[in-house]
Amino acid sequence: MRIDRKRLETSIEELGAIGATPRGGLTRLALSDEDRRGRDWMVARMREAGLRISIDRMGNIFGERAGTEPLPPVMMGSHADSVPTGGKYDGQLGVLCALEAIRSLNDHAVRTRHPVTLVIFTNEEGARFQPAMIASGVMAGKIALEDAYNARDKDGIRLVDELERIGYLGPEPCVARPIRAYLELHIEQGPFLEEEKLSVGVVEGIVAISWSRLTIHGVQDHAGPTPMRIRHDALVAAAEVVTGVRGIARDLGGDVVTTVGNLTVAPNIVNAIPGRVTLSIDMRDPRTETLDRARERLDRIVREAYEREGVRYELEHYWQVPYTPFAPEVIAAVERAATTVGARWRRIRSGAGHDAQYMAAIGPTGMIFVPSHDGRSHCEEEFTSIEDIEDGANTLFLAALELAGRA
Ligand SMILES: [Zn+2]
Numbered sequence: 001m002r003i004d005r006k007r008l009e010t011s012i013e014e015l016g017a018i019g020a021t022p023r024g025g026l027t028r029l030a031l032s033d034e035d036r037r038g039r040d041w042m043v044a045r046m047r048e049a050g051l052r053i054s055i056d057r058m059g060n061i062f063g064e065r066a067g068t069e070p071l072p073p074v075m076m077g078s079h080a081d082s083v084p085t086g087g088k089y090d091g092q093l094g095v096l097c098a099l100e101a102i103r104s105l106n107d108h109a110v111r112t113r114h115p116v117t118l119v120i121f122t123n124e125e126g127a128r129f130q131p132a133m134i135a136s137g138v139m140a141g142k143i144a145l146e147d148a149y150n151a152r153d154k155d156g157i158r159l160v161d162e163l164e165r166i167g168y169l170g171p172e173p174c175v176a177r178p179i180r181a182y183l184e185l186h187i188e189q190g191p192f193l194e195e196e197k198l199s200v201g202v203v204e205g206i207v208a209i210s211w212s213r214l215t216i217h218g219v220q221d222h223a224g225p226t227p228m229r230i231r232h233d234a235l236v237a238a239a240e241v242v243t244g245v246r247g248i249a250r251d252l253g254g255d256v257v258t259t260v261g262n263l264t265v266a267p268n269i270v271n272a273i274p275g276r277v278t279l280s281i282d283m284r285d286p287r288t289e290t291l292d293r294a295r296e297r298l299d300r301i302v303r304e305a306y307e308r309e310g311v312r313y314e315l316e317h318y319w320q321v322p323y324t325p326f327a328p329e330v331i332a333a334v335e336r337a338a339t340t341v342g343a344r345w346r347r348i349r350s351g352a353g354h355d356a357q358y359m360a361a362i363g364p365t366g367m368i369f370v371p372s373h374d375g376r377s378h379c380e381e382e383f384t385s386i387e388d389i390e391d392g393a394n395t396l397f398l399a400a401l402e403l404a405g406r407a
Contacts, residue, residue: 001108002341003397005390008100012389015041015080015096016088025380026088030081030123031059031159036166038080042095042120049103051118055170058135058148059122059163062172064115065102068407072178072363073115074400076101078186079124079355086125087382093370093389094185095120101397112404114180121355122163129159136355138174140362145174179363181330181403184356185396186367187384191375192348199391200338201348201369205326206357207255208288210295211319212281214241214302217312220267220275235265235274237309244301245281248294256285256294257351286349288322324357330366330403337398338368343391368395 018038019028028034039061043053051063064073078094098118105116126132129151137143149160163169188194193201218234242260249258262280283294295317306313331347338345348369359365370392373383 031162056172056174058174059168061120067115073117076183077119083127097393111407114404136358140358182359188369189377193371200343200345203367206324234277238277240305327364341394
C-alpha cells in the first residue's frame, strides 16, 4: 500500500496557493485572513475524507478517523501558519502528508484498532504571536491559556480576539489527552539529508536550546571631540562578544551552534559613541551539559569584553529547554516504515523546535524529516522534491498504520 503522489502534489499546490507570494513562497501568518482561508480549505478536505472535526480553545483543529476499539488515537500533523515571505513546505507539508495518509487508508478501506487523528496546530512559527509553538505548549500544560490568549502581535491585537474573528475559537478544552503516538513530518531545514543524498531522516530528538540576553552600558558621547583613550564604547564591547560567541562553537566543537541574531544599538546615529547595546545569544546542542559549559564560556567572554572596554553589563540566561528525546518505539516504527518504503534514510536530530517537542511531554512521539534544498527554509526558495516528499509521506503512512494497528 502506498499514498497517491499525484493527489498529494495537487493538494500542495492548492493549499500553497492560499497566501502565495509572487516569487513562489508563502505568507500565511497565524490567524490572518490567509490562515483562515487555509484552515477552511483543510477542514473541507478533512470532511470529504469523512473525518469528525473538532476545534479546541486555542484553535487547534482535529479530524478523527474512527478506530474499531475505544483506544487513544495515533495523532499526526503539524502547523499551517508560515513566517512572512516563507516557503510552502514548512508546516503545511506535514499537515498535507497526514491528510494524504488518511485518504490512503480510505482508498484501501483499511480499518485500524486505534483512531487516526489529523491535527493542525495554531501559531507554531511565533512570527506573529510569541512564543512559538504556543498552542501545543498550552495543550501540554507548559503555557497558561490566559497567557496565550493575551499574546499580542506588533499592532497590539490579542491572539484570542483574532481566533474569534476568523471563527476558530473552538469549544473543546485545550488539554493533554491520552495518545497512542504523535507523528510529525517536517522539512529538515538543514543541509545534511541533501548532502548525503538521502530522502528521509528518522528524527531521534530535538536539540537542547539556551537563550541569553546581554545589555551593555557604555558612555554615550560625541564622535568628534572625544579622544579614543577615554571612550567606553558599548558597541565595541558587543563586537567582541559577537566574535566570542562564534568562538564558543569553534572551541567546544561537535554539534554545538551559537548565534547572535539580534542587536539593538542606542542611539544608533553616525556621530555618537554607542551608549547602550542589547544583543541576543542562541546556543544549541544535543547534549544539555554542553550548553552548561557554553554558558560558562559566555560569562567569561562578556566579563573580558567589559574589562577591556570599561563598560557595565547585565547578562541574563532567561530560557533553556533540555534535549527532547523521542520515543524508542515510535523511532523504531518510523525506521521499519522507511525501510519498507525503500527510502534512503538515516537517523538525525532536529536543530529547530517543533510542536512535536511539546507533544513528547504528552505521549510517545516521533518525527520524519524530508530534505531541504540547500538546507534553506523560512524563505521563498524553500524546496523539497516530490520524489523525496513521496518517500516521506509513505513512511508516515506506514508508521501511522503500524502504530494504529490493523483491525
Ligand atoms: Zn515548521
